[in-house]
Amino acid sequence: MGAQIRVYRQKISSTTSMQKIFKAMELIATSRIGKARARVSASLPYAKAITRAVSAVASQSEVDHPLTREPETSTRSAVLICASDRGLAGSYSSSVLKEAEQLLTKLKAEGKEVDVYLYGRKAEAYFDFRNRTTKRVWTGNTDEPLFETAKEIGAAVLEAFNQDTASGGVDEIHLVFTQFKSMVTQEPNVVRLLPLEVVEEKVSEKTTDLLPLYEYEPEPEQVLDGLLPRYIDSRVFAALLQAAASELAARQRAMKTAGDNASELIKKYTRLRNNARQAEITQELTEIVAGADSLSA
Amino acid sequence: MAELDVEVVAADHFVWSGAARRVNAFTADGDIGVLPGHTPVIALLAAGRVEIEPTEGARVHISADGGFFSVENNRVTIVADDAVIVDAAS
Numbered sequence: 001m002g003a004q005i006r007v008y009r010q011k012i013s014s015t016t017s018m019q020k021i022f023k024a025m026e027l028i029a030t031s032r033i034g035k036a037r038a039r040v041s042a043s044l045p046y047a048k049a050i051t052r053a054v055s056a057v058a059s060q061s062e063v064d065h066p067l068t069r070e071p072e073t074s075t076r077s078a079v080l081i082c083a084s085d086r087g088l089a090g091s092y093s094s095s096v097l098k099e100a101e102q103l104l105t106k107l108k109a110e111g112k113e114v115d116v117y118l119y120g121r122k123a124e125a126y127f128d129f130r131n132r133t134t135k136r137v138w139t140g141n142t143d144e145p146l147f148e149t150a151k152e153i154g155a156a157v158l159e160a161f162n163q164d165t166a167s168g169g170v171d172e173i174h175l176v177f178t179q180f181k182s183m184v185t186q187e188p189n190v191v192r193l194l195p196l197e198v199v200e201e202k203v204s205e206k207t208t209d210l211l212p213l214y215e216y217e218p219e220p221e222q223v224l225d226g227l228l229p230r231y232i233d234s235r236v237f238a239a240l241l242q243a244a245a246s247e248l249a250a251r252q253r254a255m256k257t258a259g260d261n262a263s264e265l266i267k268k269y270t271r272l273r274n275n276a277r278q279a280e281i282t283q284e285l286t287e288i289v290a291g292a293d294s295l296s297a
Numbered sequence: 298m299a300e301l302d303v304e305v306v307a308a309d310h311f312v313w314s315g316a317a318r319r320v321n322a323f324t325a326d327g328d329i330g331v332l333p334g335h336t337p338v339i340a341l342l343a344a345g346r347v348e349i350e351p352t353e354g355a356r357v358h359i360s361a362d363g364g365f366f367s368v369e370n371n372r373v374t375i376v377a378d379d380a381v382i383v384d385a386a387s
Contacts, residue, residue: 039309045311046308049306049376053339053376057339147379212369214338215339216340218325218326
């Protein structure tokens with residue numbers, strides 16, 4: 001009987017310490033989400049300005065640029081998958097990887113060879129475990145991505161894109177990341193990064209929103225040469241920031257659920273422990289009473 | 298007099314914004330000075346210093362390392378890969 005109580009006590013104390021860890025992680029995630037979202041909004045002016053400029057150049061000058069040219073047939077494509085470094089974020093990484101798997105299957109069904117680029121240790125582990133080859137992996141800082149990393153990724157994919165397909169280059173680049181919609185919904189998302197689909201500025205009712213006819217310095221081609229890599233970096237960076245915010249939100253939610261479950265468990269075990277203790281007391285009493293009865297009889 | 302509405306942004310943070318009388322910057326071709334009423338322009342920015350003369354206060358110097366800038370309807374947007382204010386008007 002005593003052994004029973006001890007087992008329950010052990011379970012309660014281990015669950016309590018786990019609950020503390022969950023609480024701490026939840027709090028950390030909560031405090032970081034604010035920062036991550038602030039970074040998302042801090043990068044918006046840059047992204048907006050660059051998108052506007054790129055669409056202005058592309059729609060007005062009608063430059064035929066390799067980055068915007070649609071290839072007639074694409075035989076090789078690259079996919080960048082943004083997952084997290086650490087686990088304990090619920091289904092965050094697995095849902096991104098699932099989305100990525102779907103894209104890979106689809107691309108392969110279209111008869112394309114696929115190069116995989118990864119961001120985040122969880123994605124790396126997933127591919128390593130399955131012995132699948134990857135082109136390049138970046139890890140670290142998935143919850144706080146740096147612009148330098150985005151630049152590195154941008155440069156790497158651009159290099160692959162500029163290469164001939166025969167010598168290992170690619171015709172198109174896809175990006176799989178989790179979009180942060182709100183604190184409760186984050187959706188895995190696939191976008192095609194290259195060739196760029198430059199969104200033509202829509203003519204809105206307000207005339208002030210119309211793009212003026214720009215002069216270019218130096219030439220439109222060179223301006224586009226300078227703008228497009230930056231545009232790609234900014235797109236990659238935006239994706240990484242979205243992914244980071246989503247990761248933290250997913251982690252916060254997962255940790256909240258885990259903490260709630262832990263307190264449920266503690267409650268359950270405490271009841272069982274009390275039951276066992278009461279049973280022990282009752283038994284002892286019965287034994288004493290029985291002993292006394294037999295002595296006095 | 299018309300004034301320029303200036304906004305300076307870097308890749309991951311906002312740098313400076315406000316009304317200004319004049320903006321000087323280095324482009325790939327050379328120096329460019331923007332006064333109110335300038336024709337719309339998109340130019341590549343060379344690494345170097347951007348000088349803004351606000352309507353109030355001292356000049357603001359920003360060191361930028363490449364990027365681009367656009368001018369339209371007296372709106373100047375300077376988009377730099379990285380930019381820091383060297384000495385801000387207090």
